[in-house]
Amino acid sequence: MHVIVLGIRGIPARHGGFETFAENLCEYLINKNWQVTVYCQEDGSGRIYETEWNGVKRIHIPVNTQGPLGTIIFDFKSVVHSLKHDGVFLTLGYNTACFNFIHRIFRKTNVINMDGIEWKRQKWGMIAKAWFWLNERFGCWFGSHLIADHPKIAERLATRINSDKITMIPYGALHVTDGSEYILESFGIEKNQYSIVIARPEPENSFLEIVKAFSVVRRSTKLVVLGNFQPEINTYHKLILDAASEDVVFPGAIYDSETVGALRFFSRFYIHGHQVGGTNPSLVEAMGAGCAVIAHDNNFNRWVADDSAYYFSGEGDLARFFDGDYLDDNFILDKKHKSYNNFNDRFRWDFILSQYESLLLKYK
Incomplete structure (x- = not known):
């Protein structure tokens, strides 16, 4: 059983909710005897290299471009490199779902967590909103199965694809009972x-x-x-x-x-x-x-x-x-x-x- 995780900056978590989720999921699956591979974005240039963290194989891809463009480049390189793996792919987020067309061509099974409605956020300009709007649809078309983290997201996705292709699973967290x-x-x-x-x-x-x-x-x-x-x-x-x-x-x-x-x-x-x-x-x-x-x-x-x-x-x-x-x-x-x-x-x-x-x- 092998899962290949794409779409995040990497683990251990240092950036946000998806990384925290990925860290918890990876450790959970390792304990369930899964083989887990995670793609990690690194600043700079050089060759792709591998490390191991708590039983997880991490594939590091250096990118010397900062900001959103750097993330797009990283996602593209990750998708291309990931084709050598067999297993089920888990892509966290749809922001570059256009690249998942490559997985579809090579008959890779790709489960995509569709996250929130990114194109509605006020901080984005018209070009960025159009990019997210299109990629939301690409995710629906190219994903083998979609995960919605909220019933309203699932309802929205069901207007674009068959609801049998959608599973609603929310986000999780630790139960905190004390603090310093x-x-x-x-x-x-x-x-x-x-x-x-x-x-x-x-x-x-x-x-x-x-x-x-x-x-x-x-x-x-x-x-x-x-x-x-x-x-x-x-x-x-x-x-x-x-x-x-x-x-x-x-x-x-x-x-x-x-x-x-x-x-x-x-x-x-x-x-x-x-x-x-x-x-x-x-x-x-x-x-x-x-x-x-x-x-x-x-x-x-x-x-x-x-x-x-x-x-x-x-x-x-x-x-x-x-x-x-x-x-x-x-x-x-x-x-x-x-x-x-x-x-x-x-x-x-x-x-x-x-x-x-x-x-x-x-x-x-």
């Missing part, structure tokens, strides 16, 4: 006296609305906003920083899992402003840490968080919430309890990864 409280000291915050936002600071993630609603008056708690802000080159980032009161803390982007886990675990609320996408990893991870949730009101977030969240549609009702139930400890305890229950019922890694293995076994 001393970590909070370096941020100048105290347990249950802050709420947290963890996302890329982009318009579709409601950063400006959240910061403005929290900053309209002085608060008795803090708002911790994790993310990479570059106000000198990004106007939207500057708007967020200018709108923030003294109660908003910007520690930057943090990738250390212990630190982020503790910040989630001891928070008053996790605030999730995502307006587009499927099952968002950050929201599931917050539920795994038992966070009470404040979420943007849309079908994607409502299916994931269910009754463990307060839902807002704009800056005004969010500001009113900060003045009301946000301060009610009993309200928070009820939402935290529901978060744990929802997570344990639907999003545990063991439950999610076993579904992936069952699907891959059908094509091995």
Whole structure:
């Protein structure tokens, strides 16, 4: 049994949700006696080389081009190189699904996780949106089977292909039951006296609305906003920083899992402003840490968080919430309890990864 993983930057995870998922899936499959190969993008030039990590064969492809173009080049080289392998291919994301036509020509079985609706994100220009829009369709045409991480994504894909070709499997996360409280000291915050936002600071993630609603008056708690802000080159980032009161803390982007886990675990609320996408990893991870949730009101977030969240549609009702139930400890305890229950019922890694293995076994 051999699975070849494409479409990510590599493992161990250093970049985002797909890499974290891939790391967990690879370790799970290795323990189930699978052979696992993962393609990894490296900066620079030189020959393709191989290493091993926790039993996983990693194939490193150097690319000396930065940014999205570098990723496109890496994906193309990975697809071409992968043709020498036999097994089932798992492609995470459809952003370069046009290249998966090569797998179809060579009769390779390719399962594609179709991720979210990337072309709807406000940060992309018209050319990028057209690229993602086309590749979403290429994924539907060239994939042997499609994985949707949310029922609404599955419904969308079913308008393009037969629903028998689609399996809905959401994202998973670890169940966090404790954290290191001393970590909070370096941020100048105290347990249950802050709420947290963890996302890329982009318009579709409601950063400006959240910061403005929290900053309209002085608060008795803090708002911790994790993310990479570059106000000198990004106007939207500057708007967020200018709108923030003294109660908003910007520690930057943090990738250390212990630190982020503790910040989630001891928070008053996790605030999730995502307006587009499927099952968002950050929201599931917050539920795994038992966070009470404040979420943007849309079908994607409502299916994931269910009754463990307060839902807002704009800056005004969010500001009113900060003045009301946000301060009610009993309200928070009820939402935290529901978060744990929802997570344990639907999003545990063991439950999610076993579904992936069952699907891959059908094509091995």
